[in-house]
Amino acid sequence: MRPLILLSNDDGYASPNLIALHAELAQLADVVVCAPEINQSATSHSLSLHRILRLRQHGPAIFALDGTPADCIYVALHAGERVLPRRPDVVVSGVNNGPNLGSDIFYSGTVAAAREGALRGIPAIALSADAKAERGAAAALGAKLALALYHATSAVAARPAPLLNVNIPAGASWPIRSTCIGVRLYSEEVVFREDPRGHEYLWIGGAGVRHDHVVGSDTEAYDEGAVGITALTLDISTQRNTDLLAVLINHIGSA
Template sequence: MTRPLFVLSNDDGHTSRGIRTMRDALSEVGDVVLIAPETEQSASSHALTLHRPLRLREVEAGVFAVDGTPADCIYVALHASTRVLPRPPDVVVSGLNHGLNLGQDVFYSGTVAAAREGALQGIPALATSAHTGADFEAACRLSAQLALGLYSAAPQAGPGGSRSGVGVGPLLSVNVPREWNGEVAPSRLGMRKYEELVDFRKDPRGREYFWLGGPGVRHEHAPGTDTDAFDRGYATLTALMLDLTNTTAGELLDRLSSPFRQAKERER
């Protein structure tokens, strides 16, 4: 029986402890090709590099580096023929991220974006993150088990290599706390409150520069959310949607669009 093929990426770079530990864990249950950024790309979200050339470097057997974003890495892996992957992958795994991706973090996260790029191409995908003080080996073993379960649960490859058969694949996000209680809690996205600020400073030559964001963050304790389960010691498992359409905003859309419809009717 052919072992599943995992394509592994992250936003911390190909040399990070998290991705190397994740590679070891995945290698126990399948074949792994690692393709990740040359340097850290945290909070790069789903950016693709379109206005400069990129470079692909084979670091060692089965390990590649791209001087771009996490989404670039998965895009290259999936569309570079057999330059990176020997066959279409069964699951895209991103992580293990050094830090959390709870609540609205998923909109900014390069880790989640790498997994999302795979899901957009119809491949089951798992983004996995952990508290920086967590047991990385245990977190990666858990993630490898979930990735294998995702492989087993997803349909076999359909037209164009899509294993979902419907154009997009399932996208899951995992977060492991520092003091993990050994259980996994299915959850929805919660809310994280960051200290929002723009910190203006002067360089030694008197020129102004600034940093975005403050160091403070807290969680909302809403039952059923990933933030709440995380704070209670659970590893959280959240299914993310690729369709961002707000189906409850019909009344607002009608109110905003009706003047244009009415003006067109008057012209008739």
């Protein structure tokens, strides 16, 4: 039986990058697309709990949902056989138009779609590429990595389910590295303007970006023209600040 891959993204089901990745994956796997109807970049892991959603089919095994990337994976996995014929072997998200490096992983809808799959116990991979990466080469590499994840997890059961974040820089051929999360800093600003009717509106987020040097990081690999593969964790708790917590709890107890 060919592996079954659930494919999503945050750029929308008609994204040329998703279409290219779908074509590559379909050579060796059965693929079902469930992706946002329109661009949902930077929606992070939000779920649409307080409005109705509409699911539309745009071809054989191609579905678009007017919701977030996380919504798409949730609906696909919990809609019986309306979307998927069975539980997928891998969840693939991408290829995103632009990298998701450093703290981008907390905002990225691309990463969130993969994370939703991993939360449900399914190996998942988020793929992102520089706008100047050759689309066909990036899609081919993304498909190879996704299928390699399938074979690796078929041979060795990983618990919890692995969640990988991949960033492809500009170009058409790249070395590949195992990486950690780097530091990506944007020029943070709020721009206030006035519309033609005299009402104020605003834009958040600056266009400038730079990377602090972190050895072995995804940002370092990207800056040096290498593909970075970062293993993410679903457990974001930390043993740091335990002394602070002890003081806080003691303060509450003595208050």
